[in-house]
Amino acid sequence: MLQAIGLTSTPRRTRPPAVRDLSFEALPGQVTALLGAAGAGKTTALRLMLGLEPGRGVTYFRGRPLHRVAHPGLEVGVLLGDVPGHPSRTVRGQLRMLCAAVGVRASRADEMLEAVGLTGVHDLRLGTLPLGMDRRLGLACALLGDPHTLLLDQPGAGLSVRENGWLYELVHAHAADGGTVLFTTDDPKEAVRNADRVVTLDAGRLVADQGATEFGRTRLRPRVAVRTPHAARLAAALTQEARADRRSVEVVAEGGNRLSVYGSDCAAIGDTAFRHGVLVHRLADEVGDTGVPSAAIAESPASDSASAAEDEPAAAPDPPHGPAIERRPARAPRRPFRYEIRRLLGVPSTGMVAAATLIFSVVVAVVLARGGRTPLPVVVAGWPELSPLPPAAIGAGLLGALSFGDEYRHPALTSGRGVVPRRLGLLIAKLTVTGAVAVLLAVLAVVADIEVLHLLYGGDLIPVPDNWPSLCASWIGLAVGCAWAGLLGAGVFRATAAGVAAVLAVPVAVVPALRATVASGRSVAGLPARLRELMPMRWPSAGDRWLDSVFQVVGQPVGVALVLSLTTLLCAYLLTGLRRRARW
Structure with missing residues (x-):
């Protein structure tokens, strides 16, 4: 059972609240229509129920408010507008990613594709779906966690008669299994045809709560349309x-x-x-709408009020000042690592960025090797003097920035209804996956550069320098650091461009500032030795050599600047998350 009690939206500027003291019930096993003209407050009422709109009141889903439900995706399925998601993601990829977010098995995606009739088009991109298929995919997303309650905003808008019939057939099947269904509409005839109960709104207020039969008798009546x-x-x-x-x-x-x-x-x-x-010219039978019922309908003569009293559920009135409703973000994915991997690999931009990075790195390495005067590590890294960072580091930073940037541009995790969650589990998953991708990209760039140089210029294999542990640590640390800087920058400022700017700011702004600072003070040249003194424990020879390499990397101006930037961005990310959580 869904119980909405005293829902009142927060007024904006001089406008009155879109929803005012709205109370009604939607019973299990029934389909309830929330009817009202455009601007009556239907969508705002749904958003208040889901905690996506600030206001007052409370909504109980089987006796519990939504923020008290441990896993909302398993209790409530929601369809508000079009399906949000990256336009290049496939239908099946979108559902599999949401399976990890909801916490259900991946095979559930194929089951829902079959249930909504999208099995044959599972490889279509979201950006190419027509309205009917988009609505089918939206229902599949809403039903993914097998929820008890469905909240659908104008599900039949713009659909053909056949698609409309299929949609409401699926909705009635869900209600027949004991589920609760609430959908909004502005068409009284659609409400009568497809609902068991009709709740009518006008200017955000409840004006009628009737069974569909009673609603049709009091609100709709036959007429003859004439054109002459x-x-x-x-x-x-x-x-x-x-x-x-x-x-x-x-x-x-x-x-x-x-x-x-x-x-x-x-x-x-x-x-x-x-x-x-x-x-x-025209003479046809129709069913007419008598308009929004006035207060007289609710206070009709004894015969009408008696029948209305039989249909209306007993809803407890809410005091004028009910509990406050704060806008809450969606929960973090239940399986964050699986979600992050599917998010990363489900769009073509990941492969395109990686391919462009490798190609550009190879081209730069070939150009640098032609003169024969560039140091070997610089050639292998493909890092010219004019570039602030090598291609592999820039590519890793861009992939890191996209990990949060795509969440804000195409918020599939929150279905476009709330703020991207700032949970520690999601952050750790993004850092781990992005770091692994950065390491892989850095290794592939070096291997590709070496192979192409050997193919073009011939000769023996490129000799391994004696300080290869330090070079490897520097290279991997640079790639991972840039990837994390892009990730945290996009997470703090909510934009991919901000993440890329955070990556480029390290060599362009932070490193020169750091060098200017240490030039007048104590040099960082002895920092590796001082760090080594803080760890008197003896390691095995190989581990000790790698540890010295790591300390040497950290002691470099770029390493220090990268560490400082990452620390600042991480603190900013955590502080903004804690500040929002304090307001919840």
Whole structure:
């Protein structure tokens, strides 16, 4: 059961609240329609229920507010607008990534594709889906965790009659299994056809809560739609004959050459038009909408109020000042490492960045080796003097920036409804996966450069320098550091460009500032020895050599600048996360 009690949105500037003191229930085993014209507050009401809109009130899902549910994806399925996600991600890749976020097995994605009829198009990109397929995918995402409650915002908008019928058939099947379904619509006829109960809103307030049958009897009634170039003449004739025959007929001018006639039928209207010589272009039976019910409907005569009382559920009134609703972000993925790997490999941009990095690194290495005067480590790294960083480091930084930048541009994790979660588990997963990708990219860049140089210039294999541990540590540390700087920069400033700027700021701004600082003070040249003195423990020969290499890397200006930048970005990321959490 879904219980909404005293929902009131926060007013914005001089505008009144979009939802005011809204209370109703949606029962299990039934489909409930939240009906209202555009601007009535339907979507805002759903967002208040989900904690995505600030306001007051409380919503209970089977007796618990959503922030008290340990795993919301297994309790509530949501469809608000189009399916959010990277436009280049495939349908199946999107669902498999969300499986890791919800915490269900990966095979559930294929089951849902079959359930919504998308099995044959699982390789289509999200950006190419037509509206009908996008809506099917949205339902698959909502049903992924087999939730008890479904909240759907205008699910049938823009769909064909066939797609609409399929959608509500699936919705009714979910309700028949004991689930609770609440959908919004602005079409009274759609509400009557597809809902068991209709909750009507007007200007954010509840004006009616009725069963679908009662709603159709009090809100909808048959009419005859007429189109004629002599609308006023036919209206007068119909009204005159109805008075003469003492029949209750209402003729409403719809504007132009259209009439709506209540209390009559096509045959009688056609006969009247023939007798008076009125040309008729259209004559059809329709079901009309009497408009938003006024307060008189809720306070109708005894017979109507008695039937309405039988249909309305008993909902406890909420005091004017209910509990505050704070905007809360989505939970972190239940399986963050699996989620992060699928997020990274599910879009073509990862392979494109890696391929472009390797190609550019090889081209630069070939150009640098032509003169024969460039030091071997610089040639193998493909690092010209004009570039602030080698291609491998820039590529690793870009991949790191995309790990958070894509979350904010295409927020599949939060379905576009909240803030990307700043949980420690998600951050550790992103740091680990991004670091591993950076190491792989750095190794592949060196291998590709060496192989191409050997192929083009021939000769013996490139000799291994004596200080290879220090060079390897420097190279891997630079790639991983740039990847993490891009990740944290994008996480703090919520943009991929900010992450790339954080990477480039290390050699362009931080290193010169550090060199200028230490030039007038104590030199960092002796930092490796001082760090080594702090660790008197003896390591094996190989480990001791690698440890000395690490200390030498940290002692370099670039290493110090990178460590300082990462520390600053990490502290900023954690502080912003703690500040938001304190407001929750």
